[in-house]
Amino acid sequence: MTPFGTRLRQLREAHGVSQAGLAAALHVSPAYLSALEHGHRGRPSPGLIHQVNEYFGLIWDDAEEMVRLARVSHPRVVLDTAGLSPEATALANRLAQEIRRLPPEAIAALSRTLDTVLPPGG
Incomplete structure (x- = not known):
């Protein structure tokens, strides 16, 4: 959903x-x-x-x-990591591979971490 x-x-x-x-x-x-x-x-x-x-x-x-x-509701997201660090590309690929296995509390924790570093809409 x-x-x-x-x-x-x-x-x-x-x-x-x-x-x-x-x-x-x-x-x-x-x-x-x-x-x-x-x-x-x-x-x-x-x-x-x-x-x-x-x-x-x-x-x-x-x-x-x-x-x-x-x-924020597009069900098929594409991440363009061209020009980013190898670590960013690896992270994007790992997230794409693992997101279905993450429990809701892990997704919430990752979102909170991102919000502290980059506030939404920022």
């Missing part, structure tokens, strides 16, 4: 809306919406994010959070 897909599902369930109902309201197929929620589709378009925000009445910080979540 992706951060955007997880939040979309939470919103939909909290409002008691079925996937088919939300898909119809957003003018997308239920299959697309399911794939988006499960992380099998790439980032949603800005237009779709806007539609989701309007449908659920999200404004200000909540709407911006949906935009941020969409930005």
Whole structure:
């Protein structure tokens, strides 16, 4: 799953809306919406994010959070390490090979470590 897909599902369930109902309201197929929620589709378009925000009445910080979540929700990430150190390339390759085996607490710890060195958006 992706951060955007997880939040979309939470919103939909909290409002008691079925996937088919939300898909119809957003003018997308239920299959697309399911794939988006499960992380099998790439980032949603800005237009779709806007539609989701309007449908659920999200404004200000909540709407911006949906935009941020969409930005970090591409399920197939490519890292370009050209011009970086051999250590950076090795780290990127190791992470690509091992990420599926990392438990949630290890992922959270790695994220916190990155946040202390490079604050998000920085």
